[in-house]
Amino acid sequence: MDWIIIGLLILAGIGLIIIEIVFVPGTTIVGIAGFLVGGYGIYHSYELFGTMTGHWVLAASVTVGVCAIVYSFKSNTWSRFALKGSIQSKVNENLGSTLVLGQEGVTRSSLKPIGKADFGDVVVEVRSSGQFVEENKAIKIAKMDGNKIYVELIITNKI
Numbered sequence: 001m002d003w004i005i006i007g008l009l010i011l012a013g014i015g016l017i018i019i020e021i022v023f024v025p026g027t028t029i030v031g032i033a034g035f036l037v038g039g040y041g042i043y044h045s046y047e048l049f050g051t052m053t054g055h056w057v058l059a060a061s062v063t064v065g066v067c068a069i070v071y072s073f074k075s076n077t078w079s080r081f082a083l084k085g086s087i088q089s090k091v092n093e094n095l096g097s098t099l100v101l102g103q104e105g106v107t108r109s110s111l112k113p114i115g116k117a118d119f120g121d122v123v124v125e126v127r128s129s130g131q132f133v134e135e136n137k138a139i140k141i142a143k144m145d146g147n148k149i150y151v152e153l154i155i156t157n158k159i
Contacts, residue, residue, distance in 0.1 A: 002044075002048050002049075005041075005044065006041050006042075006044050006045045006048075006057065007041075008041075009037055009038065009040055009041030009044060010038050010041040010042065010057075010061055012034075012037050012038070012041075013034045013035065013036070013037040013038020013039070013040075013041060014034065014038060014064075014065070014068075015034070016030050016031070016033050016034030016037060016038075017030075017031055017034035017035065017038070018034075019034070020034060022081065038061065041057075041061075042054065042057055042058050042061055045057040045058075098119075098120075098122055099119055099122065099124070099141060099144070099149065100141070101141055101142075101143070101144060102140055102141060103119055103140065103141045104119075104138060104139070104140045104154065105117045105118055105119035105120070105138075105139055105140070105141075105151075106118050106136060106137070106138060106139070107126075107133055107134070107135055107136060107137050107139055108123060108135065108136075109135055110132065110133065110134050110135050111126065111127070111128040111132065111133035111151070112132055113127055113128040113129070113130050113131065113132070113133075114126070114127050114128075115128075115133070117139060117149075117151060119141075124149060125149070126139070126141075126149045126150070126151045127148060127149065127150050127151070128150075128151060128152070128153070129142070129150060129152060131153070133151075133153050137153060137154075138153070138154040138156075139151040139152065139153055139154060140152060140154055
């Protein structure tokens with residue numbers, strides 16, 4: 001019965017460490033709890049069965065842990081958890097020659113206050129002066145500051 005308790009403590013410790021690495025990285029509480037539970041299992045083996053058996057349990061635990069880590073890196077186990085996508089968006093670069101102050105365009109998304117707008121054949125990220133602008137509304141470039149483009153809504157007066 002004591003061996004089952006020791007084995008379960010060590011397995012619970014390893015399980016908590018795996019949960020820390022895979023599911024909740026960065027919290028460290030679960031990882032520390034895993035080390036404490038596994039460490040208590042090893043301590044319990046020293047306490048119940050003596051020094052020699054405790055050394056064997058410690059050596060086996062360390063060996064299994066190291067082998068599991070080495071195997072997981074060599075077999076690319078972690079590649080299943082890695083992000084493989086890449087960001088396709090770009091910063092508004094070199095638009096000074098294609099866009100000019102006062103140029104008119106149409107919003108392609110709502111501006112809250114940032115969104116996309118179409119100026120001819122160029123779609124860029126633009127900013128309103130704070131107000132909400134709906135999609136497919138006429139706008140014009142009010143200010144250009146580096147790669148930031150500020151626009152304002154063109155208001156048509158209907159009489």
